[in-house]
Amino acid sequence: MKTLKIPEATIIRLSVYSRYLTQLDKKGIVNISSGEIAEGVGGSPAQVRKDLAYFGEFGTRGVGYNVRDLNQHIIRILGLNKGWKVVIVGAGNLGSALTQYKGFRERGFEVVAVFDNDVNKIGLTLNGVPIFPITKLREVVKEQEARIGIIAVPSKYAQDVADHLVESGVKAILNFAPSVISVPENVELRNVDLAVNLEILTFNLALKKNYD
Template sequence: MKTLKIPEATIIRLSVYSRYLTQLDKKGITNISSGEIAEGVGGSPAQVRKDLAYFGEFGTRGVGYNVRDLNQHIIRILGLNKNWQVIIVGAGNLGSALTQYKGFRERGFDVIAVFDNDINKVGLTLNGIPIYPVSKLNEIVKKKQVDIGIIAVPAPYAQDVADAMVESGINAILNFAPVVISVPEEVELRNVDLAVNLEILTFNLELQKDKN
């Protein structure tokens, strides 16, 4: 299999294409061109074709792409042709919201357990998903073959949680704590920093103002 360094931007876009194709499929649309996809997701036709070209030839010249077929290919590329077991550590506001977020299940992510050290929360459930003490993390991750861990605890605890996840065998982590955490090289780590996103907006707002 050819694997010549795929840009991360390409993966992000594939994910967006897939969501768009799913919408189209629901509407009963069966065929689409790269130009129409670009229009729908806000990109360029050449970009769409380049992104797909990393993985194969999915279209028909002169015709375009079959919506459902292309979506199946992308879903397979992204590894979404099976369900993934996810745990969330932190049952505060953010952790609770993520646990109940419908967009995860729709894409094949099953949140199977939540962990928190607040004894008032342990034993309760969120949407039917049980809350365990963090001390049970290792045991449950191993028993349930968990693939992905989400960190939704305050910044000072994030590194400890990451360590516990790695220790238990998880090798993909999504971190919502606004702090840099370190993990072994072989563990996939992504950070979502909510404040950073607002700060990019304010930077751009200030830029606009300076143009006058």
């Protein structure tokens, strides 16, 4: 179990495995093989085993894996057993949708606050999550001990918001604004560019010329 240099693709797959295992667990399935996992998520058995092998030995030779047990291991590997608190900046369409997104809670994330400048929104709640003015960011982050910030504001404010988040003590940022932002290297940053995903699709369509 050497923990250095894990491919990001492996992390993404582990996340998918975990989701799948959660499903199986709910169905009452107890045991599963790498081959069945591969089939369930669309991959190869060898890949599944290799991904897991980065972190230890979780199966039994000749038998396979215990669904719940393996899922617990993956959840721990991904750090999801810590109950992360998340703040979202931007209560527009996207910010509101993310705040109410059930998929976050299901995976152990709790959105504790949303921030916006719009005086008409401040004081309201989204699904029970309070909307604060941006000026309260630092205070709330400290008080709630939130470690993750999500940026859901227009591009031109993204860097500014990122700076505020960093200054407030957030350790990881998920940026939905389609702009390049920079943060200190002790802060994790990930960009989700919604348009880019469509562009990859159109590139492939254009390449294969099968769009009509």
